[in-house]
Amino acid sequence: GQQVMQIPQYQHVQEGEDFTTYCNSSTTLSNIQWYKQRPGGHPVFLIQLVKSGEVKKQKRLTFQFGEAKKNSSLHITATQTTDVGTYFCAAPLGDNNDMRFGAGTRLTVKP
Amino acid sequence: GAVVSQHPSWVICKSGTSVKIECRSLDFQATTMFWYRQFPKQSLMLMATSNEGSKATYEQGVEKDKFLINHASLTLSTLTVTSAHPEDSSFYICSAGRRQQGNTIYFGEGSWLTVV
Numbered sequence: 001g002q003q004v005m006q007i008p009q010y011q012h013v014q015e016g017e018d019f020t021t022y023c024n025s026s027t028t029l030s031n032i033q034w035y036k037q038r039p040g041g042h043p044v045f046l047i048q049l050v051k052s053g054e055v056k057k058q059k060r061l062t063f064q065f066g067e068a069k070k071n072s073s074l075h076i077t078a079t080q081t082t083d084v085g086t087y088f089c090a091a092p093l094g095d096n097n098d099m100r101f102g103a104g105t106r107l108t109v110k111p
Numbered sequence: 112g113a114v115v116s117q118h119p120s121w122v123i124c125k126s127g128t129s130v131k132i133e134c135r136s137l138d139f140q141a142t143t144m145f146w147y148r149q150f151p152k153q154s155l156m157l158m159a160t161s162n163e164g165s166k167a168t169y170e171q172g173v174e175k176d177k178f179l180i181n182h183a184s185l186t187l188s189t190l191t192v193t194s195a196h197p198e199d200s201s202f203y204i205c206s207a208g209r210r211q212q213g214n215t216i217y218f219g220e221g222s223w224l225t226v227v
Contacts, residue, residue, distance in 0.1 A: 033216075042204055042221045043155065088154065090216075098145060098217050099206070101155045 004032075004091050006102025012109050019076040030092055032072045033099070034063060038085040046074075062084035076084035079109050114138055115207050117219025124226055131191045132222045133207030140185035141207035145216065148177075151204040161188040163204075195226040200219055 006023045013019055021039035023032065031050045035043035047056055049072060056063045056099055062075040089102040114137040124130050134144055142163050147155040159180050160168040167180035177199075179191040188207075192199055204221040 030182055035218075042218045044210075045217065098160055099208075100157060103154045106152070 001030060004089055004093070004102040006089055006105060008011050008105055010106050010108075011111065012108045013079050015081060016078050019083070019096050019107055020073055021087050021089075021107075022071065022073045023091075023102050023103045024071045025093070026070070027093070028069045030069075031082050032065060032069075032089055034072075034074050035088045035090060035101075037088065037104070041085075043088060048106055076107075077108070078089060081109050083107060084109050114170075115141075115205065115206055115217045115219040117222055119222055120220060121223045122225070125215045125227055126196055126225070127194055129191055129193045130195055130224060132203055132205075132224075134190070134207070134219050136186045136207045139207075142185060144182060144188040144205055144207045146180060146188075146190050147206065147211075148205060149221075151202075155204065158190075158203075163188075168212045192224065195224070197226045200206055200224055200226045 004023050011019055021058045029063050031048055033048045034046040036046055037043045046062050049063055052069050053067045054065040062079045072089055074087055084107060086104040086106045088104045090099045093100040116135045116137055118133045122130055144148050144161040146158045149155045158168050158173045161180045161182040163185050164184045169175050175191055182188045202221050202223055204218055206216040206218045208216045
């Protein structure tokens with residue numbers, strides 16, 4: 001079925017370095033959402049992007065939605081150990097506009 | 112914000128028995144709830160969409176008779192894993208959408224199922 005492709009699968013950075021994860025879809029998306037899941041926890045909603053070319057910021061996190069609404073990225077500036085977790089993008093796809101998740105990018109941060 | 116509660120958080124059952132997991136939206140009415148399954152270090156895989164008052168819509172490859180979903184009210188959906196086997200051991204998590212907020216979905220805390 002329709003999917004959202006997310007890369008990279010893993011990213012290990014030194015504390016203070018930047019981090020970016022990318023999501024791509026073959027179809028135009030009505031919106032895309034980003035979630036963070038800490039080890040052992042459940043996904044927590046971070047943000048939703050709706051408009052073409054939209055950029056939103058949350059402190060050190062910058063979220064972008066592509067002009068064609070087919071791709072999105074999450075960028076973290078100067079990572080901290082508290083940023084550790086898996087970041088998922090999700091978008092409504094399929095017949096029922098079910099939320100489908102990307103594979104996730106697992107971020108580890110070395111202090 | 113909206114709250115979705117899931118129970119139990121942890122359950123261990125014997126092979127061959129059935130386990131029921133509840134998902135409740137505490138402060139909004141959810142006409143649709145979603146059930147996902149997540150294996151360790153993997154993504155969330157949609158199992159089925161639970162619709163209040165009607166049959167659930169299952170994803171391809173998900174056995175309807177094994178994973179029974181009931182959406183009895185606008186605030187409660189249940190997933191019953193029937194005749195559980197060790198390979199059913201996984202993290203099951205539900206979510207509910209709130210249309211007033213652009214269909215943002217909110218997740219329950221998840222349920223860890225271990226079948227021994």
